[in-house]
Amino acid sequence: MKTCQILGVPTQSGTSERGCIMGPTAFRIAGLPEILQELGWQVEDVGDAVPAAMPDVSHSNPAVRNLDAIIAWTKSVGERAYEMAKACDFPIFLGGDHSMSAGTVSGIARHTQDLGQPQFVLWLDAHTDLHTLHTTTSGNLHGTPVAYFTGQSGFEGFPPPAAPVDPRNMCMMGIRSVDQAEKRHVAEIGITVFDMRAIDEQGIVGPLTSFLDRVRAANGRLHVSLDVDFLDPDIAPAVGTTVNGGATFREAHLIMEMLHDSGLVTSLDLAELNPFLDVRAKTALLMTDLAASLFGRRVLERKTRTY
Numbered sequence: 001m002k003t004c005q006i007l008g009v010p011t012q013s014g015t016s017e018r019g020c021i022m023g024p025t026a027f028r029i030a031g032l033p034e035i036l037q038e039l040g041w042q043v044e045d046v047g048d049a050v051p052a053a054m055p056d057v058s059h060s061n062p063a064v065r066n067l068d069a070i071i072a073w074t075k076s077v078g079e080r081a082y083e084m085a086k087a088c089d090f091p092i093f094l095g096g097d098h099s100m101s102a103g104t105v106s107g108i109a110r111h112t113q114d115l116g117q118p119q120f121v122l123w124l125d126a127h128t129d130l131h132t133l134h135t136t137t138s139g140n141l142h143g144t145p146v147a148y149f150t151g152q153s154g155f156e157g158f159p160p161p162a163a164p165v166d167p168r169n170m171c172m173m174g175i176r177s178v179d180q181a182e183k184r185h186v187a188e189i190g191i192t193v194f195d196m197r198a199i200d201e202q203g204i205v206g207p208l209t210s211f212l213d214r215v216r217a218a219n220g221r222l223h224v225s226l227d228v229d230f231l232d233p234d235i236a237p238a239v240g241t242t243v244n245g246g247a248t249f250r251e252a253h254l255i256m257e258m259l260h261d262s263g264l265v266t267s268l269d270l271a272e273l274n275p276f277l278d279v280r281a282k283t284a285l286l287m288t289d290l291a292a293s294l295f296g297r298r299v300l301e302r303k304t305r306t307y
């Protein structure tokens, strides 16, 4: 049986809105571990990560908030993610704000490097999260993990990622809120971005298939990072950074179903769930259902199509 380990990463220091600390609990109450078991996985919930000791740090950009806590989380989550990748077939990380992914992706990529394979990342988000400590104006470090784990400079005090992800191995979908500094950066480093306009024009199947083909051709391992604000706020209100015009229910499920059928996904973040902002748990339940689709739940049994 395929094995999966689930780790809670209750970070909220990367945001200015409190509540993401409750995210892992909400996913557990929504029944995520049991649902994956029913789908035929051997599931082990390994509890919640705790941050490493906080370093004594300051930064020249006065906007930066909670740098000590984010460095401490990045260190410990990076180690936990690396151990999980060695110990099971499929690590899942329950956030927690998106600063969690500085740790999760860098730990996962370190293991992928040990295997001698390239790491690919699918980033499903309204935002590119590509700031550095120097370019962020909000100071909220959940806006920075992609720059960190792709090895960009500007992360003084952080442990350097052992295996920086090649930005050309990254695909972003759902993007619709990008700051000036991020726009320059994204073009420069060569990430493939399907913004919301591209999705409107081309749909999901073409863009996602072309990326999955690249992952397969390179014999890569694929990490998926799903931010709640990828989804439209009408269906997913439980996030501190809602942006109108997000992915629909069907678009999101189609992505998850295609990812499952591809057989390429080897790890997952469920990020930014803020249960304090939810409406009768509908966002927690939707995110859980999306994970179920990624793990093989489908409406009707049918022959697997390979994308």
Ligand SMILES: NC(=[NH2+])NCCC[C@H](N)C(=O)O
Residues within 6 Å of the ligand: 097, 098, 099, 127, 129, 131, 136, 137, 138, 139, 140, 142, 143, 177, 178, 179, 227, 229, 241, 272
């Ligand atoms: N993970 C997220 N929700 N990130 C939102 C970041 C928003 C904005 N770009 C900022 O840096 O403040």
Ligand SMILES: [Mn+2]
Residues within 6 Å of the ligand: 098, 125, 127, 129, 142, 227, 272
């Ligand atoms: Mn994000």
Ligand SMILES: [Mn+2]
Residues within 6 Å of the ligand: 125, 126, 127, 227, 229, 230, 241
């Ligand atoms: Mn976002």
